[in-house]
Amino acid sequence: MRLGDIAIDTRPLKESRDFRNLFAATSLSMLGTALTSVAASIQVYDLSGSSLHVGLVNLVIGVSLCVGLLAGGVLADRRDRRTLILRTRAGSALVVLALAVNALVPSPQLSVLYVLAVAAGIIGGLGAPALMAVTPALVGREHLAAAGALLTLTTQFGAMVGPGLAGLIAAGPGVAACFAIDAAGFLLGAVLLSRLPPLPPEPDSAADPEDERAEQHPLHAIAEGFRYVRSNPVIRGLMLVDLAAVLLAMPYALFPEMGEDVFDGGPTTIGLLYTAPAVGANIGALVSGWTGRVARPGIALITVASIWGLAVVGFGVSGHLWLGMLFLGIAGCADTISEILRRTLLQQCTPDRLQGRVGSLWLAQATAGPATGNALSGSVGRLMGPGTTLVAGGLACFASVACVGAVAKPLRDARLTHDQETEGPHTPASPADPADAPAPEPDGLPTTHDVATPPHAT
Numbered sequence: 001m002r003l004g005d006i007a008i009d010t011r012p013l014k015e016s017r018d019f020r021n022l023f024a025a026t027s028l029s030m031l032g033t034a035l036t037s038v039a040a041s042i043q044v045y046d047l048s049g050s051s052l053h054v055g056l057v058n059l060v061i062g063v064s065l066c067v068g069l070l071a072g073g074v075l076a077d078r079r080d081r082r083t084l085i086l087r088t089r090a091g092s093a094l095v096v097l098a099l100a101v102n103a104l105v106p107s108p109q110l111s112v113l114y115v116l117a118v119a120a121g122i123i124g125g126l127g128a129p130a131l132m133a134v135t136p137a138l139v140g141r142e143h144l145a146a147a148g149a150l151l152t153l154t155t156q157f158g159a160m161v162g163p164g165l166a167g168l169i170a171a172g173p174g175v176a177a178c179f180a181i182d183a184a185g186f187l188l189g190a191v192l193l194s195r196l197p198p199l200p201p202e203p204d205s206a207a208d209p210e211d212e213r214a215e216q217h218p219l220h221a222i223a224e225g226f227r228y229v230r231s232n233p234v235i236r237g238l239m240l241v242d243l244a245a246v247l248l249a250m251p252y253a254l255f256p257e258m259g260e261d262v263f264d265g266g267p268t269t270i271g272l273l274y275t276a277p278a279v280g281a282n283i284g285a286l287v288s289g290w291t292g293r294v295a296r297p298g299i300a301l302i303t304v305a306s307i308w309g310l311a312v313v314g315f316g317v318s319g320h321l322w323l324g325m326l327f328l329g330i331a332g333c334a335d336t337i338s339e340i341l342r343r344t345l346l347q348q349c350t351p352d353r354l355q356g357r358v359g360s361l362w363l364a365q366a367t368a369g370p371a372t373g374n375a376l377s378g379s380v381g382r383l384m385g386p387g388t389t390l391v392a393g394g395l396a397c398f399a400s401v402a403c404v405g406a407v408a409k410p411l412r413d414a415r416l417t418h419d420q421e422t423e424g425p426h427t428p429a430s431p432a433d434p435a436d437a438p439a440p441e442p443d444g445l446p447t448t449h450d451v452a453t454p455p456h457a458t
Helices: 011-015 017-048 051-076 081-104 110-133 135-139 141-171 175-193 210-215 218-231 233-248 252-262 267-286 297-317 321-348 352-384 386-407 409-413
Strands: none
Touching (some): 011 017, 011 135, 017 051, 017 135, 017 141, 017 175, 051 081, 051 110, 051 218, 051 352, 081 110, 081 175, 110 352, 135 352, 141 175, 141 267, 218 233, 218 352, 233 297, 233 352, 252 267, 252 352, 252 386, 267 321, 297 321, 297 386, 297 409, 321 352, 386 409
């Protein structure tokens, strides 16, 4: 196999000016978000002297983000997505500027931070589904895997570089400088994204004009997204695979205890544990070129999700720091490949008129699932110890993924079909997308509301 067959596919950047603008804007926002996240945590702790408030602020952001995602999914399927993206970017810039102002006044207020955390979560959630939904229109469905890998790389780069940079800036100019840099990034990103063409959602058919969709009650619109996720066996299967990984085998809450009690280290050791998955994730993105050509992406997804679980088991039994970091790197690499495959299958199997809502449900699961999984592993770890918890969770993840893979035949049989794309006003002309047809009947896969809840390592 040639190096070019596995190296990250950069064709979307070479062939699409619009995707280059999206990539640059996303890179700026991911780095800026990491700066703001760390700076806000530092400021909250300085003002309150309590880790509880740090956790509560992050909880407020997470809950607000989930609410915004559900509403944003509906808006992304009703309004011009370019306009929605630009407006939410401007709103995010104003929120971050308000954080900077609060940090610069003589007496910064903790209550203001809570209010702005709610605003940041809601506005970010409103824009995220539209940002995700425009990718097929910008690159064509034949390049979805490559585009997903490139966008994942921006997330992992921000997660790896942002926290350390935020610490340096906070120790020097102060947290207000972190907020100001993030605001500048949002504004510059908005300028880049303003060059995108109009991107209205495509109507499902002549019998489903956009004005009728706009009259649909928002709750009914969200319910339609839920029903599509439940009725499409490929999407349902990939979300169940992801749910098994994020609920049963999330190791991050146990890093401090593992670093101190198992590896006999301190803050530096704990920091290395948090860094190792991000390094592996970046490597995974850089060698993801094969994901766009894999014959059975569903089987590949099941395989890498299983590797994630086994890598967590390996981390749990490793008695040496270097070995534990190696397993965490493998886990991060598997997680990134899993995200690329899930994003690609999700967008390929979803008609354009539902891209916003289905994408919002996937993003909501990517937000709530890891948080719940870390809380679960932290609680169980207090009873069983960190090593035993990691081994049990990793094995449970492996078994659950294997069960889903065994019963989800449509997911195992899924293929990346480049010659069956949805034709629309802003996509390359091609035959009709099979995802617009009625979804196949479920294939014995469990259908629970839990599947309606990217990316574990971020």
